[in-house]
Amino acid sequence: MQTVFAGENIQFSYNKKKPVLKQLTLSVGDRQIYGLLGPNGAGKSTLTRVMLGLDKPQSGKIQWFNEYLNASTNKRVGYVPQDLALIYDLSAYENVLFFGKLYGLKGERLKKQVRFALEFVGLWEERKQKPKKFSGGMKRRLNIACGIVHNPDVIILDEPTVGVDPQSRNRILDAIIELNQLGTTVIYISHYMEEVEKICSHVGIMDDGQLLCQGKLDDVIQEYTDQAIIRLELQQKSTAYAKQLEDYVVLLSDGNRVELGVPKNDINTLSQIRESFGEDMKSFQYVTPNLEQVFFRLTRKNLRD
Ligand SMILES: Nc1ncnc2c1ncn2[C@@H]1O[C@H](COP(=O)(O)OP(=O)(O)OP(=O)(O)O)[C@@H](O)[C@H]1O
Known part of the structure; x- marks a missing residue:
C-alpha cells in the first residue's frame, strides 16, 4: 500500500504552553476512506490545518506522497472546510470557477x-443561482464542488454533513463513495459514528491531541471490543434490580433498559443472566460490537458530549 499522508510525532501548540497535538503519528494509505473521529476539542481541525501546512508544528515530520509540503503536493490535496467557504454574491458556477482558477486551472480544462x-454534487441545473438561496445541504454540496474542482488525489472533508437534511446527507455520502471509487483518497472528519461506519475503510480515533488507535475499521472494532453487549428490556425500572445487577458490568441503565458487558462467546454468563432475571426479562438482545463502543472505551466519552 502506498502512503498518501504520513505525520510523525507532530507537536503543536497555539500559545506555546499547552500542546494541542501531542507527539501525534498518523498515516493514510492510497485510496482509503479514512475516518477521523474525536470528541469536541480533541484537535481534529488543528491537525487538519497542520496537515495542510496552514499552521506549522513545533516539531514532527509531515509528508504527502513521500514529499515534504510543496507547491506540487498542495495541488494534489483538496480541502472542504467545516465552515462554508462560499462567495454569496457569485453564482454557484462562478464560485466553483473561482476556486478552479485559484488552483491554477485555465481555459477548456477549467470549464x-x-x-x-457541479454535476458530481448534483448542482449543474442550479449553476446560475446564487448560493444565498440554497438550502443548507445544497450549500454543503457546493462547498464540496469547490474542493474537488482541481481533481485532487486526496480530499479532506471536515464535517461535511453538519446541518443538512437526510436526503442531502445521503447524497453527500454517496458522492464521497463515488469519488473514492474514481480513485480519490478521502480523509473524512465527522462527529457521526454511523457515517464513519457506513463509508470508511479505515478509522483513527483521537482525543486530547493524541491518536488513540488507527487501522482498518473491522480490525479496530475487533481489537478494542473485548466484551459482548447484552441489552435487556426489564419489566420494571432497572433500579428495582440493583441486587441482580451487582454481579455484572452495567454499561448503560436507562429506564427499563439495561446494557451489560459480558465476555465474548461466554455461554455460561448468558444463561446466568436468563436465570437471574427470569420472568422479569421482557427481551434479551445481543448487540454487535460497533465503533461507538470502541470510541467510548478509548475516550470514556460519547462522541456528541
Ligand atoms: N486559534 C486558536 N487559538 C488557540 N487555541 C485554539 C485555537 N483553535 C483551537 N484551539 C484550541 O485547540 C484545541 C483543539 O481544537 P480543535 O478545534 O482543533 O478541536 P476539534 O477536535 O476540531 O473540535 P471540534 O470537533 O469542536 O471542531 C481546543 O482546546 C481549542 O480550544
Whole structure:
C-alpha cells in the first residue's frame, strides 16, 4: 500500500504552553476512506490545518506522497472546510470557477472541471443561482464542488454533513463513495459514528491531541471490543434490580433498559443472566460490537458530549 499522508510525532501548540497535538503519528494509505473521529476539542481541525501546512508544528515530520509540503503536493490535496467557504454574491458556477482558477486551472480544462464538479454534487441545473438561496445541504454540496474542482488525489472533508437534511446527507455520502471509487483518497472528519461506519475503510480515533488507535475499521472494532453487549428490556425500572445487577458490568441503565458487558462467546454468563432475571426479562438482545463502543472505551466519552 502506498502512503498518501504520513505525520510523525507532530507537536503543536497555539500559545506555546499547552500542546494541542501531542507527539501525534498518523498515516493514510492510497485510496482509503479514512475516518477521523474525536470528541469536541480533541484537535481534529488543528491537525487538519497542520496537515495542510496552514499552521506549522513545533516539531514532527509531515509528508504527502513521500514529499515534504510543496507547491506540487498542495495541488494534489483538496480541502472542504467545516465552515462554508462560499462567495454569496457569485453564482454557484462562478464560485466553483473561482476556486478552479485559484488552483491554477485555465481555459477548456477549467470549464470541463467546473462542470464535472457541479454535476458530481448534483448542482449543474442550479449553476446560475446564487448560493444565498440554497438550502443548507445544497450549500454543503457546493462547498464540496469547490474542493474537488482541481481533481485532487486526496480530499479532506471536515464535517461535511453538519446541518443538512437526510436526503442531502445521503447524497453527500454517496458522492464521497463515488469519488473514492474514481480513485480519490478521502480523509473524512465527522462527529457521526454511523457515517464513519457506513463509508470508511479505515478509522483513527483521537482525543486530547493524541491518536488513540488507527487501522482498518473491522480490525479496530475487533481489537478494542473485548466484551459482548447484552441489552435487556426489564419489566420494571432497572433500579428495582440493583441486587441482580451487582454481579455484572452495567454499561448503560436507562429506564427499563439495561446494557451489560459480558465476555465474548461466554455461554455460561448468558444463561446466568436468563436465570437471574427470569420472568422479569421482557427481551434479551445481543448487540454487535460497533465503533461507538470502541470510541467510548478509548475516550470514556460519547462522541456528541
Ligand atoms: N486559534 C486558536 N487559538 C488557540 N487555541 C485554539 C485555537 N483553535 C483551537 N484551539 C484550541 O485547540 C484545541 C483543539 O481544537 P480543535 O478545534 O482543533 O478541536 P476539534 O477536535 O476540531 O473540535 P471540534 O470537533 O469542536 O471542531 C481546543 O482546546 C481549542 O480550544
